[in-house]
Amino acid sequence: MSLHDTLIYINSTVESISSQFTRLPGSSIILRYVRSSYQNDPARSVLEFCLFLFAVRYFLASKYSVTKKDFVRLTDGEIDELVDEWTPEPLVPAMDEASQTDVDKIPVIVGATGPKVKLATGKSAMNLASANMLNLVSNEQIKQDAINTVHEYGVGVCGPPGFYGYQRVHINAEKDIAAFLGMPAAIIYAQAFNTISSVIPAFAKRGDIIVADAACNIAVCKGITISRATVRWYEHNNMEDLERVLERVSKEVKGRPLTRRFVVSEGLFENIGDICNLPKILELKDKYKYRLILEESFSVGVIGKTGRGVAEYYGVDATEIDIISGSMANTMVAGGGFCVSSEYAVKHQRINALGYVFSAALPGYLAKTASNAVAIMTTSPELFSQLNANARAFREIISKSQYVYSPSDPDSPLIHLRLKSEILETRKIDDEDHVLQDIVDECLYNGVLITRNKYVQSAENFPILPSLKVQVTTGLNKKETEKAALVVKAAISKVVAKIPKAKH
Amino acid sequence: MSTYSSAVGSVVANKEERRRRSSSIISHVQPETIEEQIDQAALPNLNANWVHNKGAWIIHFVLIAGLKIFYDLLPGVSQELSWTLTNISYVVGSYIMFHYVTGIPFEFNGGAYDNLNMWEQIDDGDQYTPTKKFLLGVPIGLFLVSTHYTHYDLGMFVLNCIACLCVVIPKLPSSHRMRLTVPEVLSSTRES
Incomplete structure (x- = not known):
């Protein structure tokens, strides 16, 4: 084909396209728009055209996700296989020795709680392990009102x-x-x-x-x-x-x-x-x-x-x-x-x-x-001065112990007792909780119910030092509180003294 | 107290949501932590999902028409100026709405979207979705129309063009999670 023929072909194609175009509805508007927008300003027209092209490109692009798909699609066969392989873990795992001892050591109280409790073993004990600091637990009026409220509500x-x-x-x-x-x-x-x-x-x-x-x-x-x-x-x-x-x-x-x-x-x-x-x-x-x-x-x-x-x-x-x-x-x-x-x-x-x-x-x-x-x-604001007096009486006695110290405030009826660091060192105590539990047992044997401070260290943000927890109550008078303090002090001395000093 | 001191982090270290090369004014929003991803997935994003509704598409044309009528009613405003003002108002409004304000005005996911603007929240950041195509098409169309009706006055054209680019560029996939930092802010953050 010669050049001439090619040109004629192109010409006719363009002509037929433009005649087709003019037949389209609205084509005159587009032509008018293009003609009037050109206005002897090719640079601007090119810019507008580029923008138009860009928009078209954007519209034609296919959707994609920016979040990575971090899962694997499994076939039904694979799912069945995994289900068959799976053996369920027990809902409650078997207890290890430490937790078993913990559970076994929990004293069981028979009857209502209060400042003096009766244990399942038949012994009775002074209760310094409850937050019942003002002894409102034993208040008959409160009990009766609670019963009445249950009847009503x-x-x-x-x-x-x-x-x-x-x-x-x-x-x-x-x-x-x-x-x-x-x-x-x-x-x-x-x-x-x-x-x-x-x-x-x-x-x-x-x-x-x-x-x-x-x-x-x-x-x-x-x-x-x-x-x-x-x-x-x-x-x-x-x-x-x-x-x-x-x-x-x-x-x-x-x-x-x-x-x-x-x-x-x-x-x-x-x-x-x-x-x-x-x-x-x-x-x-x-x-x-x-x-x-x-x-x-x-x-x-x-x-x-x-x-x-x-x-x-x-x-x-x-x-x-x-x-x-x-x-x-x-x-x-x-x-x-x-x-x-x-x-x-x-x-x-x-x-x-x-x-x-x-x-x-x-x-x-x-x-x-x-x-x-x-x-x-x-x-009855006098309850609080009683409580304070009891707390101070307890602290007075326990502060004489050479084995423990209390980080608690002297005015606080919630009293923590920790083994002194020099005791831990000289006696090479590794399992402090065990020693503290022995002290708790010894106290209970002598008729005073106290507890270790219990917590889950793995759930805490910062380490908590093991301690004994004593909550003084107005349900016991000053004499009884002092007696309880003496029991606790003696129990500490007895248990710690039994642990031999490490040889240097 | 060794555990204690190691746990004391810096607010900025925890909160540093942008990674930036030294002296660059361009930075990118850090990927979400696993906690933030969980919070984001907890509920549908009510702040971004309404843009898919038909009404939300139509309202753009209604607003543009409303703006045009409003500027036409003002005495002394020529057709050229009226179209330019309409374009600029629409662009400013949509820029504030889609690209300037971050987070969610309602409280339902503990501020998990606090670092993302609305454009980035739409379709969970997916690109080239129908809504995003529509929202990009509207300002471009409005620009072409308004330059046409301003009779290609150069000043108006430049104004309209800049306004258009201001909302088109942030919508590009390459601008996703990108932030420009004003130099003063940069120097003050570098100090701390």
Whole structure:
């Protein structure tokens, strides 16, 4: 074919295409658009055309996923094979020797609990292993009221508070607790452990900052983990370290969007028994613009002249603490937990705290019991001076022991006893828990029921030192408490003295 | 207290969501941690899923028409200016909505999407999905139309073109999870 023929062919093709094109509906608009847009400006037209081409390319591209597919598709045969191969593990694994001993050593109480209990072995013992510090467990009025409430409200509500579970007794208990602690409002939860671990995530979210005491109990730690907030720990009760951490955080967040920030501490530390330095924490949290969440499970109804907890202990106004949570299962001898704070913070929890929204409400009789316990605490403040006197009497005697020391506060009725480090060294004690268990057994043999501090180390963030846990109660008078202290002291001496000193 | 000190991390180390070469103003959002992935998968992303609805597509044209009518009603605004303003308003609005604001306004997954803007949340970050094609087509179409009706005035053309590119470039697959850092911010973060 010659060049001429080719040109004629091309020409005719173009002509036929353009005649076809003009026949298309709307083609005149496109032609007009192209003609008018050219306007002797080829550069701009090229740019527009490129943009158009790009859009077309984008539309024609096929979808792809940016997330990697990290799973294998199995055939039915392979699935069957895997199912056949699978042998289920037992739901409850067989216990190892240590846990078996732990279980065997648990004493069994016959009848009601109280300051003096009867054991299944037939012996009776003074009970210093229960959180019944004000001995409200033995209060007949509380028992009778609980029975009456069961008759009126039944044993439980079987529904969360937002769904038929919120009854008059709950409303009253909330009012009573708020009034007792001098705070604007209160909310009660069905479970003590879930209280603080719901309160923290209700307020702190991912990106928020929590500065927490390293010795906080496991409920607090779980709450912090669930919240997904960024957590920074400060050394236990070390206010210089707290200030250092706050200072560092404030430098790091400079120029970043403002997020919620909380200081979290326990009032009376469950695993140590000492009391947080509240005035200094309040000073620092105000200085660095944080809010304070205080976990007072072991301090409300325990310390302070009239049992109002750490705030009263230091003579601070409780409203300066933003959020206080606590347990009604300890000295209030009921069950569940409470959180007191401002009206707004309480309302927020009613729709945002997981433990409140999704748990069946506290049984009515427990709410009534908590109300009654608070009423007794209000009308008989002498209980707390008795409790304090007992605690100090116990400490007085136990401090003379050459084998143990107590990290707990002298005012705390929750007393931890640890073996002195020089004893551990000179006697080469590796399994401290075993020695402590022997002491507990020896005490029980002599009629005093105490316990080791029990925890799951693998679930904790920081190591907890093994200790004996003694909870003094007003159910025993001063003489009996002193007698119990002497028994504990003697038991410690007897067990430790039996362990030979290591030769150097 | 050795365990204690090792557990004390830095807020920035935990929160550092961007990886950046020294002196580069371009950075990429770090891949999600396993916890964040779990939280993201916990519930459908209500913040990003509504863009697939028919109404969500139609509303773009409704808004553009509304803007055009609004600017036409203003006294003293010429047709050229009215089209340019319409284009720019639409572009600014969609930039803020799809590319500037990060995270989710509602609380249902513990802030697992806090580092991602809405464009990156749509279709879990998949590219070339129908909705993304539509959302990219609208500003390009609007640009072509508005340059046509501004009668190819050079100033208006440049304005419209820049505005268009501002929303087209962030939508490209290569811009996925990319962030530009303003130099002042860079120097302040380098200090800490």
